[in-house]
Amino acid sequence: MDLHAWITRQVDRVEASARAELEYRRVVFEPHSGGPAITGTVTGVTQTPDGLQLDIAQCGVEPRDETPAPVQSATAVLRRCEADRRILARHRLATEWTWAHEAPCHGCGTEGDCDDPVTENLNDCPELLDLAHAHGLTDEILAGLDRPQPPEADGGLPDDFGYEMRITSYPTRPITTADVPAALRGPHWKP
Numbered sequence: 001m002d003l004h005a006w007i008t009r010q011v012d013r014v015e016a017s018a019r020a021e022l023e024y025r026r027v028v029f030e031p032h033s034g035g036p037a038i039t040g041t042v043t044g045v046t047q048t049p050d051g052l053q054l055d056i057a058q059c060g061v062e063p064r065d066e067t068p069a070p071v072q073s074a075t076a077v078l079r080r081c082e083a084d085r086r087i088l089a090r091h092r093l094a095t096e097w098t099w100a101h102e103a104p105c106h107g108c109g110t111e112g113d114c115d116d117p118v119t120e121n122l123n124d125c126p127e128l129l130d131l132a133h134a135h136g137l138t139d140e141i142l143a144g145l146d147r148p149q150p151p152e153a154d155g156g157l158p159d160d161f162g163y164e165m166r167i168t169s170y171p172t173r174p175i176t177t178a179d180v181p182a183a184l185r186g187p188h189w190k191p
Contacts, residue, residue, distance in 0.1 A: 001145060001146060002122060002123055002145055002146050002147065002148045003122060003123040003125070003128050003129070003132060003142070003145055004088060004091075004092060004093065004122055004128060004148075006132065006137070006141070006145055007084070007088060007128060007131055007132050007135060008088060010132075010135040010136070011081050011084045011085060011088070011135070014077060014080075014081055014135075015077075015078060015081040017077075018074045018075075018077040018078050018081070019074075019078070021074045022074045022075070022078075084131060087107075087127060087128075087131055088128075088131075090106070090107035090127075091105050091106065091107030091108065091122075091125050091127045091128050092105070092106050092107065092122075093105070093106065093122050093148055094106035094117065097110075097117065102117075102120040102121045103121055103122050103147070103148035103149055104117030104118075104119060104120055104121070104122070105117070105118070105119040105121075105122045105124075105125040105127075105128070107125070107127060108125055108126075108127070121147055121148065122148045123142070123145060123147055123148065177190075
């Protein structure tokens with residue numbers, strides 16, 4: 001498991017915990033009189049001589065200006081998990097860079113005239129290391145993680161000098177004339 005997979009596992013765990021907390025606090029009361037059901041979120045539990053008393057923030061019954069604190073914290077955690085997933089989507093293994101000697105980070109980009117990767121190995125990506133630190137990464141855990149390997153070559157063809165040539169194709173957009181403004185279209189225009 002590399003650094004990217006370790007962070008993904010941590011985000012999954014935190015997100016599952018926050019979703020469980022929200023689901024655990026959500027309640028629906030069906031009144032015996034046949035009236036409308038009351039839905040809400042448990043904001044507190046108090047032990048009384050008559051039993052447990054639940055404090056419910058009702059949804060849809062009366063307008064409230066603020067959301068209860070436990071719900072705010074769980075939704076904030078879910079928003080943070082979404083932000084972490086966006087960072088993970090950007091900073092991923094660059095499998096399309098076949099010229100790289102290691103397993104570079106796609107999100108860090110390239111630099112120089114030769115388009116050398118800024119971060120040559122995904123485990124060295126500063127963004128991922130900062131993100132992992134927020135999830136409790138230690139030096140021992142980092143040392144135990146696998147270093148990603150470069151993508152396998154697709155098998156090249158030897159040329160006349162014995163060197164291996166790599167045949168790669170780059171995706172290109174199809175050429176269309178639909179974007180040409182009407183003012184530039186001539187009398188023999190064909191779309």
